[in-house]
Amino acid sequence: MTAPHDANTDIKARVLDAIKRRAPLAIVGGGSKHFLGREAQGEPLILGEHRGVIDYHPEELVLTARAGTLLSELETLLAGHDQMFAFEPPHFGAAATLGGTIAANISGPRRAYAGFARDFVLGTHIVNGRGEILRFGGEVMKNVAGYDLSRLVTGAMGTLGVILDVSLKVLPRPRETITLMQPSSPRAAVEKLCRWAAAPLPISASYIEDEHLYVRLSGTPSALAEARATIGGDVLDDADKFWLEVREQRRPFFGGDAPLWRISLPPAAILDLPGEQVIEWGGALRWLKTDAPATTIRAAAAKHGGHAMLFRSPVRSPEPYHPLPAPLMQLHRRIKAAMDPYGIFNRGRMYAEF
């Protein structure tokens, strides 16, 4: 592990200086999620030096670490105690940090069955746009004192403040895992997944690609034996490598230069769009490679009560995130002003408007 270092004071000083000069800051962790969203305007504020575990007691199921700590180091530490981040965060690069993961609220294959990053956030220290170090939430499982600002900054892409450290709920690793594979059309596969999700089965991930359905089961040996009979299919060898490829978008599908759309939908929705598709999260997450216009894709997602984000594209889009209705955008701007009155942090990182 790299040596811990507390840079709270330096970060706060940098923010105060930026406020004084009204100079916007672009917050950088490991830079692994730089491709997500829009380009932030401003001088880089690098958090990679602000790292290290602050507190970890396995029997409390809580880990607190500084934002610049490498995700891989934390996962190694947890694995040593048979625990894990249950939201199975993608890294998208060896430099991925805890802070970036939380700022982007990014979650992997287990998400539909365990929850996403924000579900596991218990508390944070942040520097707000007045240069104050504030603590919200805590290190306990239940906490309803004050507004839930630690979950508000999760997924805000650094636009509301600098995340200094995060306390996360962690979970025991399942005792056993197997992956089953069966041929299936995507539509039939989604139907099966929706049916299985309504039964108490220990499913921990699903993936549909090339007329094949992959289902991961995690739990006690007896629970797996029983579920295996219900789900059917062949056992996939080297399944850990497979799910790592899914998580990190290293499957061949994710290669190439075509724009890659991330479409979030109710799982049973039937999406009729041209292009090549893979499906995760029991049907709730569709990855679509297509040259169809953004308006068509977004209208199709919105029709089902979902949304569409341009996740990767050869040229950075000016509007990667699904547009917000006007009253909601106004509220976003007021919230931004409440947290960051001088507009210092990650200006334009999510939407051009703030």
Next chain:
Amino acid sequence: MILPAAKPTTDKRELIAALGRFLPDDAILHATEDLRPYECDGLSAFRQTPMVVVLPRTIEQVQKIMRVCHERGAPVVARGAGTGLSGGALPLGDGLLLSLARFMSILDIDPANRTMRVQPGVRNLAISEAAAPFGLYYAPDPSSQIACTIGGNVAENAGGVHCLKYGLTVHNILKLKLVTMDGELLTFGADGLDAPGFDLLALATGSEGMLGVVVEVTVKLVPKPETARVVLAAFDDVEHAGAAVGAIIAAGCVPAGLEMMDNPAIRAAEAFVHSGYPVDAAAILLCELDGTAEAVADDIERVESIMARCGASATRVSRDEAERARFWAGRKMAFPAMGRISPDYYCTDGTIPRKHLPRVLRRIEALGRKYELPVANVFHAGDGNLHPMILYDANRPGELERVEGLGGEILKLCVEVGGTITGEHGVGVEKINQMCDQFSSAELTQFHAIKAAFDPEGLLNPGKAVPLLKRCAEYGGLHVHGGELPFPELERF
């Protein structure tokens, strides 16, 4: 308890006339005898008769009510079933109480997507009952689930005995429609698993009716576990029971529920509902395991052996559903059971890191002796969420003041060990002073700024949840950290 009045100049007769232009007569209550039932919520020590009560039936009516009040500067307090324990729905004498009791419809059940769209006045338990034919249920189950409504659950981020495994309200809802103070209808969240923009769904959940009025909720439903069984373990020493809680979790088990009761709570509950609790035990643990029959059998074996290793004097496992219900009955009826052995009781809601459980219990006992008041403890041990119940008699002069002193010290202790003043009941009016113990002036100022982003005039549920810095200065509890002055921003208020 006097709450700060926003604009005490609202003309009651004119307000009623304005509301009468779009609400039927039976939706507006203003005669004193009709207002009486609304003067308090589950925190009955605080009472205030509202100026007017409205009972709308449609979202459009709610929007119009909000606009009428906004134009006149009249404060609004929203209310569901009124079961809240922190006074979040306590009315204002110069304000309007907006009851959502008539929003009682289940709008849509979607078994394929495992969601249900409901109006805010639907009761928590009614959701699970409607989902039952599909083998599904709604996971959060606060003790008041027979009566409490989903709108109130969202406002308070309600928990229950199963949240260690299944989460709080915030983890179990997908989408909210809410009306802001200026009458705007907004949607937070989406029908999929996430939504674009800031996580306003999480921000609104647990915001205690300060940011908007919830008018529709889409909840997630989860499959009913095939089997659930409870291990009931008795301990001669509270600390051993506390250690067993940590050991079960460290062993990689995530029980569906993990509850603890101390001897006074065991005795009171047993006398009331006859659950078969060992009345001589210093503490009992109730550990529920759910899943497939085989998995539960595996887990039960592991849990029983951990309990034995940690010094349990006896363990019993529920043999059938009836016995499981009986084991839980004592725990679920612990509050009313206190009402039988003491004229009054006061329940607090602090949450602590589990590792401090033994230390905090010892300290609570010592504090009880200092204030000469008996304390019975029940708690969601798996979550570290304590519910110490202070037994007293309000008719004895000075006793209520001692209770408040003791309650305040218990919450301060929770904050000292790294916990929080409220795990699931909310701040409301009850714990508003203790907010000054938990948060710095800068943090409270940040909360006020967020509130102002939704409600710049501060008309929605004013005086609740987040104290003014002035109040903290008077209370003398403002949290100081990092060597900063206690209230440098006082002049802003």
